[in-house]
Amino acid sequence: xxxxxxxxxxxxxxxxxxxxxxxxxxxxxxxxxxxxxxxxxxxxxxxxxxxxxxxxxxxxxxxxxxxxxxxxxxxxxxxxxxxxxxxxxxxxxxxxxxxxxxxxxxxxxxxxxxxxxxxxxxxxxxxxxxxxxxxxxxxxxxxxxxxxxxxxxxxxxxxxxxxxxxxxxxxxxxxxxxxxxxxxxxxxxxxxxxxxxxxxxxxxxxxxxxxxxxxxxxxxxxxxxxxxxxxxxxxxxxxxxxxxxxxxxxxxxxxxxx
Amino acid sequence: xxxxxxxxxxxxxxxxxxxxxxxxxxxxxxxxxxxxxxxxxxxxxxxxxxxxxxxxxxxxxxxxxxxxxxxxxxxxxxxxxxxxxxxxxxxxxxxxxxxxxxxxxxxxxxxxxxxxxxxxxxxxxxxxxxxxxxxxxxxxxxxxxxxxxxxxxxxxxxxxxxxxxxxxxxxxxxxxxxxxxxxxxxxxxxxxxxxxxxxxxxxxxxxxxxxxxxxxxxxxxxxxxxxxxxxxxxxxxxxxxxxxxxxxxxxxxxxxxxxxxxxxxxxxxxxxxxxxxxxxxxxxxxxxxxxxxxxxxxxxxxxxxxxxxxxxxxxxxxxxxxxxxxxxxxxxxxxxxxxxxxxxxxxxxxxxxxxxxxxxxxxxxxxxxxxxxxxxxxxxxxxxxxxxxxxxxxxxxxxxxxxxxxxxxxxxxxxxxxxxxxxxxxxxxxxxxxxxxxxxxxxxxxxxxxxxxxxxxxxxxxxxxxxxxxxxxxxxxxxxxxxxxxxxxxxxxxxxxxxxxxxxxxxxxxxxxxxxxxxxxxxxxxxxxxxxxxxxxxxxxxxxxxxxxxxxxxxxxxxxxxxxxxxxxxxxxxxxxxxxxxxxxxxxxxxxxxxxxxxxxxxxxxxxxxxxxxxxxxxxxxxx
Numbered sequence: 001x002x003x004x005x006x007x008x009x010x011x012x013x014x015x016x017x018x019x020x021x022x023x024x025x026x027x028x029x030x031x032x033x034x035x036x037x038x039x040x041x042x043x044x045x046x047x048x049x050x051x052x053x054x055x056x057x058x059x060x061x062x063x064x065x066x067x068x069x070x071x072x073x074x075x076x077x078x079x080x081x082x083x084x085x086x087x088x089x090x091x092x093x094x095x096x097x098x099x100x101x102x103x104x105x106x107x108x109x110x111x112x113x114x115x116x117x118x119x120x121x122x123x124x125x126x127x128x129x130x131x132x133x134x135x136x137x138x139x140x141x142x143x144x145x146x147x148x149x150x151x152x153x154x155x156x157x158x159x160x161x162x163x164x165x166x167x168x169x170x171x172x173x174x175x176x177x178x179x180x181x182x183x184x185x186x187x188x189x190x191x192x193x194x195x196x197x198x199x200x201x202x203x204x205x206x207x208x209x210x211x212x213x214x215x216x217x218x219x220x221x222x223x224x225x226x227x228x229x230x231x232x233x234x235x236x237x238x239x240x241x242x243x244x245x246x247x248x249x250x251x252x253x254x255x256x257x258x
Numbered sequence: 259x260x261x262x263x264x265x266x267x268x269x270x271x272x273x274x275x276x277x278x279x280x281x282x283x284x285x286x287x288x289x290x291x292x293x294x295x296x297x298x299x300x301x302x303x304x305x306x307x308x309x310x311x312x313x314x315x316x317x318x319x320x321x322x323x324x325x326x327x328x329x330x331x332x333x334x335x336x337x338x339x340x341x342x343x344x345x346x347x348x349x350x351x352x353x354x355x356x357x358x359x360x361x362x363x364x365x366x367x368x369x370x371x372x373x374x375x376x377x378x379x380x381x382x383x384x385x386x387x388x389x390x391x392x393x394x395x396x397x398x399x400x401x402x403x404x405x406x407x408x409x410x411x412x413x414x415x416x417x418x419x420x421x422x423x424x425x426x427x428x429x430x431x432x433x434x435x436x437x438x439x440x441x442x443x444x445x446x447x448x449x450x451x452x453x454x455x456x457x458x459x460x461x462x463x464x465x466x467x468x469x470x471x472x473x474x475x476x477x478x479x480x481x482x483x484x485x486x487x488x489x490x491x492x493x494x495x496x497x498x499x500x501x502x503x504x505x506x507x508x509x510x511x512x513x514x515x516x517x518x519x520x521x522x523x524x525x526x527x528x529x530x531x532x533x534x535x536x537x538x539x540x541x542x543x544x545x546x547x548x549x550x551x552x553x554x555x556x557x558x559x560x561x562x563x564x565x566x567x568x569x570x571x572x573x574x575x576x577x578x579x580x581x582x583x584x585x586x587x588x589x590x591x592x593x594x595x596x597x598x599x600x601x602x603x604x605x606x607x608x609x610x611x612x613x614x615x616x617x618x619x620x621x622x623x624x625x626x627x628x629x630x631x632x633x634x635x636x637x638x639x640x641x642x643x644x645x646x647x648x649x650x651x652x653x654x655x656x657x658x659x660x661x662x663x664x665x666x667x668x669x670x671x672x673x674x675x676x677x678x679x680x681x682x683x684x685x686x687x688x689x690x691x692x693x694x695x696x697x698x699x700x701x702x703x704x705x706x707x708x709x710x711x712x713x714x715x716x717x718x719x720x721x722x723x724x725x726x727x728x729x730x731x732x733x734x735x736x737x738x739x740x741x742x743x744x745x746x747x748x749x750x751x752x753x754x755x756x757x758x759x760x761x762x763x764x765x766x767x768x769x770x771x772x773x774x775x776x777x778x779x780x781x782x783x784x785x786x787x788x789x790x791x792x793x794x795x796x797x798x799x800x801x802x803x804x805x806x807x808x809x810x811x812x813x814x815x816x817x818x819x820x821x822x823x824x825x826x827x828x829x830x831x832x833x834x835x836x837x838x839x840x841x842x843x844x845x846x847x848x849x850x851x852x853x854x855x856x857x858x859x860x861x862x863x864x865x866x867x868x869x870x871x872x873x874x875x876x877x878x879x880x881x882x
Contacts, residue, residue: 083308109639143646193650196689198857198869 052086052100052121053257056148057128058140059106062166065235066128066247067103070254075236081105084114091255099123099257111144119153124160124257126250131165131173131232134182142186146194149187149224158226162253169234176230180221188219229253302328304336305617306576311335323373330365576618577625582611585629596879598842599801602849610636634880640845641872643854647828652789653691653760662694662753664761664786666746667830668779669794670806671767674832674859676705678794679764680712682857684864687720687730691759696749697735698742698782699766706735709764719864732758742766743782750786763788770809779810780817783824792856793826795847796833803846811851826851831870832859839878844870 055063064078064085071087086102104114125148129141148154163183165176221228233247296318302311313328335358586607593603610632619628649665656663665682667675676699683693695713699705713733720730734749746763753761765782768775783791793810795803807826815823829847837843844855858868 082310108644109642112642113635113638139651140645143648189651189654190648193648193654196650197648198685198867 051123052102052118053089053124053126053254054115054118054122055101055103055126055128056111056115056144057106057166058130058137058144059108060133061106061128061130062235063103063106063128066126066164066166066233066250067101069235069247070101070251080107082107082110084118089254091251099254112147115148115151119151120157122154122157122159124162125154126162126164128164128166129179130167131175131179132167132170134165134174134179138182138186142183142190145183146187146190150194155225160257161224161226161228162250163228163230164247164250165230165232166235168232169236176232180230184219184221191219300324300328302332303612303615304332305613305615307336309336323369326372327365327369330369331362334361334365576616577614577628579611579615581625582614582629585626586611589629589633592882593842593845593879595840596842597798597800597837597840598879599804599846601801602804602846603842606633606636606845606849630880634876637845637876637879638872640849641855641870641875643848644852645854647790647854647856649686649790649856650689653686656789657691657759660754660757662750662758662761663790664750664763664788665790665792666763666765666783666786666788667792667794668765668783668810668826669767670769673767673794673796675699675767675794676708676712676764677862678830678832678857678859678867679762680709680716681859681864681867683712683731683760683762684716684719685867686760687716690725692725692728692757693731694749694753694756694758694761695731695733696746696761696763697733698745698749699764700736700738700740700742700745701766705764705766706733706737709733709735716864732756742778743785746782746786770806770813776809776813777817780813783814784818784820787824791824791827792830793828793847793851794830794832795843797831797837797841797843798833799843801846803843804850807847807850826853828853828856830857830859831855834858834868835860835866839881841875841878844875845879 055067057063059080064081065076067085067087068074068076068078070089081103082105084102084104086100088098089101090098102118104118105111127145127148130137134141163176163179165174165179167173217223231247231249231253233250235247296316297314298317299312299314301313303309304311309332311328311332313324313331315324338358338361590603590607593606594600598606610629613636614628614632617628619625649663653663667679669675679695683695686693695709697706697709710733713731716731717729722729734745734752736745736748742765749763750761763782763786765779766775768779770776791814793807795806799806811825814825818824829851831844831847834841848855855870858870860866860868
């Protein structure tokens with residue numbers, strides 16, 4: 001490679017003085033701009049390296065209330081989110097550790113769009129599940145979870161995953177163990193049906209969707225490349241709106257992540 | 259009053275969820291009101307701080323001050339809490355107390371008062387009107403003047419000149435009185451006054467002429483009578499109008515026949531068509547001519563335009579409607595050129611405008627790029643449906659319950675129902691499910707034979723031996739002319755007895771305007787309660803897609819007895835290989851029904867079945 005460069009360098013060296021000082025100064029200026037641009041890009045890339053914790057889940061799972069409780073500790077009436085909200089969360093014991101909590105809307109038309117936007121910056125994902133309505137919604141929950149898990153960026157970065165079984169203050173809520181079993185069964189079926197679906201329009205881009213877990217064996221959360229934990233919590237809290245929320249498990253996990 | 263507010267508030271909270279869930283994200287934000295049960299909701303978006311203001315009131319009331327109220331509330335709220343939004347961001351929103359109740363009550367009271375109906379205007383009494391101020395003299399009609407007054411109104415020139423003398427005399431007398439009164443009460447001239455004023459001015463103009471011709475008038479009057487109307491060409495003879503060359507008719511030399519050049523014909527070969535000859539030279543000339551006058555104007559605007567562009571690039575200015583309008587127009591035309599239905603393109607652009615109005619642009623973003631970005635997001639959102647239809651998953655579920663999964667195909671004539679039905683059955687067989695095809699198209703000639711051929715081919719591709727001895731595909735048909743709903747019902751019970759996994763019901767194609775056929779289809783679907791109702795539409799359709807889907811859905815809803823009628827659950831988009839990138843039909847169809855596109859047909863072989871890739875479609879749509 002040096003051999004091919006040398007004649008070029010020679011030619012450059014011969015031409016530059018001939019060109020005149022004006023052209024030289026212009027070239028130097030351009031070089032300076034290019035270097036600053038590269039440095040700026042590098043720094044930006046560094047800064048926005050994954051510090052975000054995404055709150056995902058179906059509609060009405062309790063993400064926004066969880067978000068508000070974590071940040072302010074108070075109860076707030078919430079509406080269905082139609083856009084994302086983000087804020088910096090300081091871990092209670094450690095002053096220096098902080099993460100950016102991002103609450104994404106769960107509505108079907110919006111969820112994938114917002115996931116696209118924020119998935120690259122995700123250090124961890126909290127998947128909030130409505131434990132009361134779980135029996136009814138098992139298929140939808142599994143479908144969304146599947147979509148999150150097979151996403152190429154998520155597979156590459158392997159952010160830590162916490163499945164928060166919310167609304168435990170209600171008596172009919174399912175336990176985390178039951179939810180885990182059901183999800184594993186459902187995801188097992190899903191990975192078969194999804195890979196059998198007709199190929200996408202421009203088959204080149206997606207190719208065959210990534211295989212979840214190990215082939216041949218039943219799907220298990222331990223087969224995933226990222227760490228998965230299940231935790232029970234209640235954003236509303238057992239004492240109602242005035243009291244605190246019950247989510248020590250969640251807070252401990254966040255402290256671990258930060 | 260408190261109780262009333264509480265009730266409404268509860269209703270509003272309950273309605274707010276559907277508003278957010280159904281309305282706003284679906285890009286239907288064209289008009290800003292929305293009804294839910296007993297409430298009407300009007301909303302306003304603030305895009306700068308990402309706020310939504312919603313006002314709810316009972317549907318039966320028609321309150322005229324709501325729009326004004328919502329604007330006032332928006333302005334006050336924004337001004338009062340501007341700091342909190344700008345500085346503290348999300349935490350400010352969460353932590354802040356927004357004590358706006360007193361301000362809101364005040365604004366509400368103001369709005370209510372301003373809208374109170376004004377008392378109807380009192381009629382003027384006789385003394386107040388101008389008529390009483392006219393002198394009596396001008397209102398007296400002498401016998402001589404009366405017919406002249408009447409004649410005045412006609413447009414005959416002669417009589418007008420006569421009438422002038424009658425009016426000038428009283429005109430001069432009453433001019434004195436009229437002037438001050440006219441000047442003083444200019445705003446309240448009644449219609450009569452205006453008429454009279456106009457007449458006076460007209461006569462004043464002709465007064466001089468009238469006086470001169472006073473003397474010869476009597477004779478002229480007698481002579482005139484009725485003058486014949488003169489046509490422009492009426493006097494000229496037929497000779498002048500005859501443009502035909504008298505020599506040509508009958509003589510052979512006048513129009514020389516072109517020399518028949520046999521070589522020209524031979525050049526392209528006998529029977530071949532001539533190629534199109536492009537006259538590019540003429541067009542180029544025209545373009546040059548047009549460009550030249552526009553160049554100087556471009557130069558003049560060049561400097562100013564460049565400065566404005568730089569300012570727009572760097573500064574952080576908020577988007578206004580005027581900025582966005584030209585871009586939106588262009589985008590709307592672009593969408594329509596890509597085969598999106600016209601009204602849907604308009605609605606889309608309208609909702610994007612509403613979403614972006616007042617938004618602050620970042621640095622180095624132009625209006626065009628912001629609008630394009632927003633439009634792209636809106637399109638992707640539309641194509642990502644409410645609930646993804648996973649056929650295989652649902653078939654597995656039905657298998658577990660030991661009942662067949664029933665899919666019905668409906669659509670207008672010739673869209674590809676039978677072809678795509680065969681493709682889908684091939685796909686299902688490949689995945690190991692047994693299929694029963696119900697031939698409920700009892701009208702079209704050859705429909706049953708077509709399905710029989712498909713069945714034979716599919717069975718040849720997947721013989722029973724390779725699937726444990728059971729036939730993967732079977733056809734259930736009862737010939738032609740029978741009732742489709744009855745055949746469907748029999749097919750489903752046959753499938754249940756024989757243990758088939760899926761039943762695919764093929765119906766006859768029908769125009770959406772054909773009421774009896776739509777009723778028959780609705781009956782088929784209502785009676786048999788299929789698990790999936792697929793509407794088959796071709797990608798070539800343009801504005802028709804809107805009409806088809808709306809009418810199909812309406813027919814299904816009208817003729818269903820159930821509380822929640824079965825509507826179209828999914829769309830099959832066929833003939834996708836015939837359109838290059840004019841993929842607008844996909845947008846039109848999903849926009850109208852909010853249901854997903856389940857399959858895309860891209861050809862006539864069994865393997866040409868695809869699923870929709872929203873991003874690819876939107877990329878093709880936005881490509882210039």
